[in-house]
Amino acid sequence: MSNLRYLLAAIRKDIGRILKDPLGILLWLCMPVMVGVLVNLAFGGGDGETPTAELLIADEDNSLLSGLLTGGFGQGEMAELIHTRAVTRAEGEREIYRGRATALLVIPEGFGDSFLNGEQDTLSLLTNPSQTILPGIVEEILEIMTTGGGLLREFLGPQIDLIASGEETGEDLLADQTVAGMAVDINNLMEGAGTWLFPPAIAFQNISVDTTAVTEAETGMVAEEEKTLLWYFFPSLLTLLLIFSGMTFSSDIWEERRAGTLRRGLSVPFPMRWMILGKFLAASLIIVTVILMAAAFGRFVLNLPHYSWLAGALFLALTGATLVAGMTALQVLFRTERGASIVVMFFVMVMMFGGGSFFPLEAMPGFLQRIAVYLPNGWALTHYKSVIDGHSAAGELLLPAIILISVFILCWTFCSWQIARRWGSDPS
Amino acid sequence: MITVEDLHKSYGDTVAVDGITFTAEPGRIFGLLGPNGAGKTTSIDCIAGVHKPTSGRITVGEFDIVRNARQAKAQMGVVPQEVALYEEVSARENLHFWGGACGLKGATLKERATEVLELIGLIDRAEEAIKKYSGGMKRRLNFGCGIMHQPPVLLLDEPTVGIDPQSRVRLLDLVREQAAAGVTVLYTTHYMEEAEALCDEIAIIDHGTIHAQGSLEELRTLVGEKDMVRLTGTFDPGTVSRALSDNLPEVEIMESDEEALLVSMMDAAGNLVALLGVLHDTGAVLRETSVRRPSLETLFIKMTGKELRE
Numbered sequence: 001m002s003n004l005r006y007l008l009a010a011i012r013k014d015i016g017r018i019l020k021d022p023l024g025i026l027l028w029l030c031m032p033v034m035v036g037v038l039v040n041l042a043f044g045g046g047d048g049e050t051p052t053a054e055l056l057i058a059d060e061d062n063s064l065l066s067g068l069l070t071g072g073f074g075q076g077e078m079a080e081l082i083h084t085r086a087v088t089r090a091e092g093e094r095e096i097y098r099g100r101a102t103a104l105l106v107i108p109e110g111f112g113d114s115f116l117n118g119e120q121d122t123l124s125l126l127t128n129p130s131q132t133i134l135p136g137i138v139e140e141i142l143e144i145m146t147t148g149g150g151l152l153r154e155f156l157g158p159q160i161d162l163i164a165s166g167e168e169t170g171e172d173l174l175a176d177q178t179v180a181g182m183a184v185d186i187n188n189l190m191e192g193a194g195t196w197l198f199p200p201a202i203a204f205q206n207i208s209v210d211t212t213a214v215t216e217a218e219t220g221m222v223a224e225e226e227k228t229l230l231w232y233f234f235p236s237l238l239t240l241l242l243i244f245s246g247m248t249f250s251s252d253i254w255e256e257r258r259a260g261t262l263r264r265g266l267s268v269p270f271p272m273r274w275m276i277l278g279k280f281l282a283a284s285l286i287i288v289t290v291i292l293m294a295a296a297f298g299r300f301v302l303n304l305p306h307y308s309w310l311a312g313a314l315f316l317a318l319t320g321a322t323l324v325a326g327m328t329a330l331q332v333l334f335r336t337e338r339g340a341s342i343v344v345m346f347f348v349m350v351m352m353f354g355g356g357s358f359f360p361l362e363a364m365p366g367f368l369q370r371i372a373v374y375l376p377n378g379w380a381l382t383h384y385k386s387v388i389d390g391h392s393a394a395g396e397l398l399l400p401a402i403i404l405i406s407v408f409i410l411c412w413t414f415c416s417w418q419i420a421r422r423w424g425s426d427p428s
Numbered sequence: 429m430i431t432v433e434d435l436h437k438s439y440g441d442t443v444a445v446d447g448i449t450f451t452a453e454p455g456r457i458f459g460l461l462g463p464n465g466a467g468k469t470t471s472i473d474c475i476a477g478v479h480k481p482t483s484g485r486i487t488v489g490e491f492d493i494v495r496n497a498r499q500a501k502a503q504m505g506v507v508p509q510e511v512a513l514y515e516e517v518s519a520r521e522n523l524h525f526w527g528g529a530c531g532l533k534g535a536t537l538k539e540r541a542t543e544v545l546e547l548i549g550l551i552d553r554a555e556e557a558i559k560k561y562s563g564g565m566k567r568r569l570n571f572g573c574g575i576m577h578q579p580p581v582l583l584l585d586e587p588t589v590g591i592d593p594q595s596r597v598r599l600l601d602l603v604r605e606q607a608a609a610g611v612t613v614l615y616t617t618h619y620m621e622e623a624e625a626l627c628d629e630i631a632i633i634d635h636g637t638i639h640a641q642g643s644l645e646e647l648r649t650l651v652g653e654k655d656m657v658r659l660t661g662t663f664d665p666g667t668v669s670r671a672l673s674d675n676l677p678e679v680e681i682m683e684s685d686e687e688a689l690l691v692s693m694m695d696a697a698g699n700l701v702a703l704l705g706v707l708h709d710t711g712a713v714l715r716e717t718s719v720r721r722p723s724l725e726t727l728f729i730k731m732t733g734k735e736l737r738e
């Protein structure tokens with residue numbers, strides 16, 4: 001009974017702290033919302049007949065990467081929206097001025113090299129002034145991703161600074177060299193402006209339709225033609241929210257360690273696990289609220305055809321809670337915040353790009369799609385989508401939910417043990 | 429009451445506490461006096477149940493801190509060396525949380541928080557986020573959080589570091605009031621004057637061991653009536669040692685090297701001329717001389733061979 005009272009006090013304390021400093025939440029809310037708004041602006045409503053765009057590509061680079069970029073455009077669902085044709089720059093310009101194509105994408109020489117070296121390079125897009133909507137769409141696709149990338153940079157800025165900051169040693173789980181190597185990788189990834197432009201370009205052309213779903217289209221399932229780009233994007237944005245909230249809330253454990261409140265928490269009569277559970281539940285309550293609001297917004301304001309949206313949203317929130325616990329478990333493996341940040345950031349990147357949270361799963365190459373389901377967000381996304389899509393009944397989320405709860409309890413137990421053992425009272 | 433028997437604590441290869449034993453009695457202030465890195469915080473952490481001792485036994489009241497952690501912890505209020513508070517929320521919210529964490533609830537908790545706010549002089553700014561507080565105000569609140577549940581045992585780890593003189597006097601008075609009310613107080617410090625002025629019993633700790641222990645009076649007699657004389661200049665330690673034992677056998681050499689000499693002797697003021705004469709005859713060149721009356725500090729130097737600096 002008194003344990004419960006302490007737990008409630010701990011939850012109240014952390015919610016109070018979070019709400020007193022809402023900038024953190026706003027930051028991780030901001031990014032997916034902006035991406036969502038942009039997607040919606042670009043593909044507003046999705047009603048009306050979809051016209052076909054003629055995209056000319058002048059590949060002056062002829063590198064592996066430019067090949068991937070041009071080759072991919074002509075596949076899947078995207079092929080119906082955008083027809084591509086390889087041209088030279090001069091040919092392409094002529095075609096545009098004659099009004100025979102929608103846009104010309106020029107991949108300049110050396111683009112692939114700049115990309116690999118993390119240098120900035122520009123893809124230029126020449127659009128047909130006589131067409132109004134189509135050039136906009138092509139432009140928006142590129143725009144969204146650059147803007148999204150920019151926002152992401154803003155959001156991850158402090159983390160990058162931390163990672164880029166000087167030497168710090170400690171007996172961490174991973175050898176220093178490994179961590180240092182990861183830091184370099186992440187830095188390169190972040191620094192190459194091309195990175196933000198490029199993967200989406202590759203990913204986009206691959207939007208493909210699950211053909212089995214089309215042939216068996218029956219009642220009780222979302223029909224393929226109802227699946228707008230936003231329909232594909234929205235769940236990804238929700239999981240993006242979860243990943244960011246997991247990163248933000250889990251790093252608060254360092255805050256508490258620095259403040260000495262974990263150490264003080266070890267000297268009170270209640271076991272550390274209640275204080276930790278309080279932290280996790282406080283974060284979870286915020287996540288549930290945000291996800292429910294976002295899902296309701298998607299369902300009723302954006303009118304996305306979602307089945308069992310409520311059950312789906314609750315399942316996602318549970319995923320978020322588990323991510324908080326899991327990422328905290330990762331944090332407390334390290335002696336230094338820098339070491340922890342690098343590895344947490346690494347997982348965030350892997351989940352974001354590999355688990356379908358930045359580009360929808362459907363927009364990823366097949367082999368990546370198969371790997372994605374082994375990442376926490378990809379796994380959750382697959383279950384979530386199959387429910388909102390009407391493929392599975394809400395009840396089928398029960399087993400995955402039980403798995404999530406078990407993982408949560410496991411991570412919670414580990415964190416409490418590790419923090420009480422020494423981590424919480426070590427000088428940081 | 430706190431009893432500590434042969435406490436050892438190591439962090440990996442570092443031995444932080446190396447076999448200390450003492451008893452702190454109710455109604456009295458027990459001081460652990462030692463320089464940086466002596467092992468004061470480590471001892472407090474072990475007693476508070478923050479760290480598990482490597483070996484040894486600690487009981488608080490009648491409870492063993494390892495075997496009956498919960499009951500033992502319920503007896504204790506802890507004021508950590510570093511301010512340990514939630515910066516984003518107000519003083520009152522901090523008191524509510526930590527008071528609740530020590531078992532207070534409902535109206536009692538709320539009333540006690542107001543009482544403590546008055547006691548530590550922060551009632552006027554109780555609702556402000558404490559990140560706007562000065563360092564000294566945070567320290568006072570840090571102390572307040574430790575006494576919320578009126579614990580019979582209070583552990584204070586250098587609570588006056590960084591506090592202005594008025595707040596310090598006030599805080600020391602609060603500590604005395606706690607002891608007067610029957611609380612067992614364990615107080616660590618590296619301020620000599622603080623230990624002298626506050627503590628009923630003092631243990632001098634360095635390198636994880638207690639070098640001397642007793643009431644202030646007992647410790648004073650340990651030093652004896654002798655004064656300490658510190659001389660700097662150029663000496664030849666061998667010649668000095670011989671000359672002193674030949675001419676002034678009552679002078680005891682505490683420390684001696686080429687540049688400094690520390691001796692203890694009776695009535696240093698009266699015998700200084702004789703001492704300087706003997707040293708002069710050895711060919712020593714003197715730069716500076718200082719005489720110290722017997723105090724905790726002289727004892728400390730005698731016990732640990734070094735001076736206690738801030």
Ligand SMILES: Nc1ncnc2c1ncn2[C@@H]1O[C@H](COP(=O)(O)OP(=O)(O)OP(=O)(O)O)[C@@H](O)[C@H]1O
Nearest residue numbers: 426427439442444463464465466467468469470471
């Ligand atoms: N978590 C830790 N890990 C490793 N060594 C530690 C740890 N905490 C303390 N030590 C070491 O143990 C020794 C005693 O430290 P402790 O903090 O107990 O000293 P202290 O007397 O409180 O000093 P101060 O006056 O500076 O607070 C020091 O050598 C310190 O480096």
Ligand SMILES: [Mg+2]
Nearest residue numbers: 468469470509
């Ligand atoms: Mg200390």
